Amino acid sequence: MxxxxxxxxxxxxxxxxxxxxxxxxxxxxxxxxxxxxxxxxxxxxxxxxxxxxxxxxxxxxxxxxxxxxxxxxxxxxxxxxxxxxxxxxxxxxxxxxxxxxxxxxxxxxxxxxxxxxxxxxxxxxxxxxxxxxxxxxxxxxxxxxxxxxxxxxxxxxxxxxxxxxxxxxxxxxxxxxxxxxxxxDEFTVDYLLAALYTELEKYEDAIKLISNVIVNREAPTRIREKGKELKEIIGEKSKNKS
Ligand SMILES: [Zn+2]
Incomplete structure (x- = not known):
């Protein structure tokens, strides 16, 4: 309870x-x-x-x-x-x-x-x-x-x-x-922002932010992996929308 x-x-x-x-x-x-x-x-x-x-x-x-x-x-x-x-x-x-x-x-x-x-x-x-x-x-x-x-x-x-x-x-x-x-950390904040923009259907802003996280070698592996998953989700959602 x-x-x-x-x-x-x-x-x-x-x-x-x-x-x-x-x-x-x-x-x-x-x-x-x-x-x-x-x-x-x-x-x-x-x-x-x-x-x-x-x-x-x-x-x-x-x-x-x-x-x-x-x-x-x-x-x-x-x-x-x-x-x-x-x-x-x-x-x-x-x-x-x-x-x-x-x-x-x-x-x-x-x-x-x-x-x-x-x-x-x-x-x-x-x-x-x-x-x-x-x-x-x-x-x-x-x-x-x-x-x-x-x-x-x-x-x-x-x-x-x-x-x-x-x-x-x-x-x-x-x-x-x-x-x-x-x-x-900065990577988590950028991931979060990309996720928020995805929820708000602002896919261009979301892609920009998440792409930077994915290619950044300083970003922890865990957050880069989450970033890749998010990028796929953004891809699907923006396709469905257009
Ligand atoms: Zn008080």
Missing amino acids: EKDLLLDKSYQCPVCGAAFKSKTVKSGRAKSTGSDLDLRPKYSGIDVAKYEAVVCPECGYGALAKYFAEMTSAQIKRIKEKITPQFIKKEYGRDIYSYEDAIDRYKLAYASALAKEAKASEKAYISLKMAWLMRGMRENLPKEEEDNETKKKELAGQEEKLLQNAASGFMEARMKEDFPMCGM
Whole structure:
């Protein structure tokens, strides 16, 4: 069961100092069922994307877990000015987070990233994971909504917008920032971008990026192999489209 794969992790808010707990996935317990083209990891019985945004229940500051504690004093000030005054306290699921809970938490994380003037890569990473959340929600619609095509279309539309945000953010970050970026080396970021452009049906951009990864001798073999597979997929998809 989903709740058996979770634990309450303790945090201290860098903005307001509050101590609180946030649900997190126990490491190594969920069974992997592979990944999507854009590196979204999949597990049996749980959508891990629901648990990656951490939100302080007192002041509304939010971030992806790995970025939560990292803050300058200027950023703390901006959160206090721009986020906290508008924040309305709310309760999230006691045992598990629903998709609605998770979306709300990601929105707070994204608003905080804007307020703290986070790097392009951090904002892109939030968009990417939120796109995965929309995909997960669409794949896991409750029985009574399984055939709700309007709902599915709406979620697919939101996912596409977020994937676009992620792609343009990572393109910007690739020019301006150092690697590793969000835990990814430059080859992985280029692979990811090529995969995002494939999903967005921008095949020319995708081919350009993935070709550079495949021919680069410095790229790890694993990512070059994945690159070759992606290139084949792009070839098929662009053929079907034209
Ligand atoms: Zn706080």
